[in-house]
Amino acid sequence: MEAEQLLSSEAMSKFQRKAWFRKTVAVVLIVLILGLTGYFVYGLIPKQYTLTITGGDILGNRHLIAKVLKDEAASYGVNLIIQPTEGSVEATRNVSEGKLDIALVQSGLEDKLPNVEHVATLPAEVTHFLVKPDIREIEDLKGKVINTGSKSDGTRLTTKQVLDFSNLEAGVDYIETNYSFEQLVKMKADKLPDAIVNISYSPSFVADYLVKERGYTVLELPFPPSLALRYGWVGDGAKILAYTYNTIPPVPATDIAAVGVNLQMIANSNVQPEAVSKxxxxxxxxxxVNxxxxxxxxxxxxxAASYPISKGTVAYLKRNESFFSQETMEQLKNLLGLLFTLGSSSLIVLKWLKGGRLDDDLEFKEYIALVSAIEKEIGALEQQGGLEAEQLMQLAYRLTALKxxxxxxxxxxxxxxxALMDTFLSSVADTRHYVSLLMERVRTA
Structure with a gap:
């Protein structure tokens, strides 16, 4: 009863006799209680989150995914604002700087920036090498003009690694251009590069346009398995199915192997974990998914996570864990103990604030209740048939300490x-006598 001892001290008794002091303390306590109540009530109210997101270029499939997420997220209390960017490099940089909350970016970017966390890995995208009809194998790219994508796009980094792996060096074996998809769509057919690289899910909007409107075909890359051993960003089993982009003539004519590139969702490290989980x-x-x-x-x-895992991702993965886990039960027990202690102390403080003496009778009633609890414990042990001399000695010691x-x-x-004191002493004596009888019985047994 630390609260009682503190409030019963001589110094506190002097303050207790001053009405203004008691009123001041009461007002402060009321404000604290209202504040705590508001905090917990706020925690129960469903939250609304607003996040900025990018899927890169507006002609890419990631932008479409961002739009689908925006449509569906509203019913989950998440408002997504889409902000297009030129590519994965720019998107990752904006997330790192806090200009964007969420981004869909390809794996394999060279620089690892601060304040970025991994949220999820989506299915691997497919690297499309779209080429003019006279290019039938990768060696035919020598001396050609290859559009590797914007310098702010991760497509350029992936393309250079694939071409380097094929012993094709930029500026020596081929000429690199960096047009955006929007620029390519507006370009005249005779001005288009010999090869255009597009990383997208299949079918790709850009590939579909270039095949049907500009006569391009899709070049097979014959070495994805070996490339996967060299680079961690390569997705497994990527291929483009026959007739994906045209029927007459078929493009491609058969299923062809392709380089898959893992697609990641990343977030700024300051985004609320609850919003990420939602x-x-x-x-x-x-x-x-549909x-x-x-x-x-x-x-x-x-x-293929290349950044620290987001706290929101961890929370999402733990969402199905049993509520009645050992950790949860331990926390619940501690919470109940805290509430009981706060409740007992609050009653004593309330009595003190009213200016009256603390209820000594109530405390002695609690002593009697504790003796009764010991009797119930003895009864439970008898029913379980688990009476032992050591347990009985501990119960006897508790009775002595309580007395x-x-x-x-x-x-x-x-x-x-x-009469409360007499009742208490009588209860202690009866219980001790019963404990002595049980100890004798245990010794005899």
């Missing part, structure tokens, strides 16, 4: 109901 609920919902027509598998959520504490306090207080 966005993942949207991403893995059946509606989004609309983007990709197998978004939750089991691959951290595959000593009560007697010591009795010399300093004045009970309104003197």
């Amino acid at each position: 966005l993942l609920e949207v991403l893995y919902s059946p509606t989004v 609309r983007i027509n990709q197998k978004v598998d939750e089991s691959n959520i951290t595959t 000593s504490e009560a007697l010591e306090k009795y010399n300093r207080i004045k009970l309104k109901d003197p």
Whole structure:
């Protein structure tokens, strides 16, 4: 009873006699209680989150995914604002600087920037080498003009690694251009590069346009398995199915191997974990999976993660853990203990604020209740058949300690109901006698 000892001290008794002081303390306590109540009530109210997101170029499939997420996220309390960027490099830089909250970017970017976290891994995109009809194999790219994408786009980094792997050096074996998709669409057919690289899910909007409107075909890359051993960003089993982009003539004529590039969702490290967790609920919902027509598998959520895992991702993965885990039960027990302690202390403080003496009778009633609790504990042990001499000795010691504490306090207080002390002593004596009988029985057994 630390609260009682503090409030019963001589110094606090002097303050207790001053009405203005008691009123001041009461007002402060009321403000604190209202503040805590408001805090916990606020925690129960469903939250609304607003996040900025980019899917890169507006002609790319990532932009389409961002639009699908925006449509579906509204019902989850997440408002997404789409901000197009030129590519993955620019998008990652904007996330790092806090200009964007979320971005869909390809893996394999060279620089690892601060304040960026990995949220999820989506199915691998496919690297499309779109070429003019006279280019039939990768060696034919020598001496040609190859558009590797904007310098702010990760497509350029991937393309250079693929071409380097094929012993094709920029400026020596081929000429590099860096037109955006929007610029390519507006360009005259005779001015278009010999080869254009596009990383996208299949079918790709850009590939579809270049094949049907500009006569391009799709070049097979014969070495994805070996490339996967060299680079961690390469997705497994990527291919482009026959007739994907045209039927007559067929483009491609047969299923062809392609380089897959893992697609990641990243977030700024300051984005609320709750918002990230909600966005993942949207991403893995059946509606989004059906609309983007990709197998978004939750089991691959951290595959090829190149940044620290987001706290929101960790929270999402733990969402199905049992509420009644050992850790949760321990926290609940501690919470109940805290509430009981706060409740007991609050009653004593309230009595003190009212200017009256603390209720000594109530405390002695609690002593009697503790003796009763020990009796119930003895009864439970008897029913379980688990009586042991050591347990009985501990119960006897608890009774002795309780009696000593009560007697010591009795010399300093004045009970309104003197019979409480007699009742308490009688209860202790009866219980001790019963414990002695049980100990004798255990020894005999």
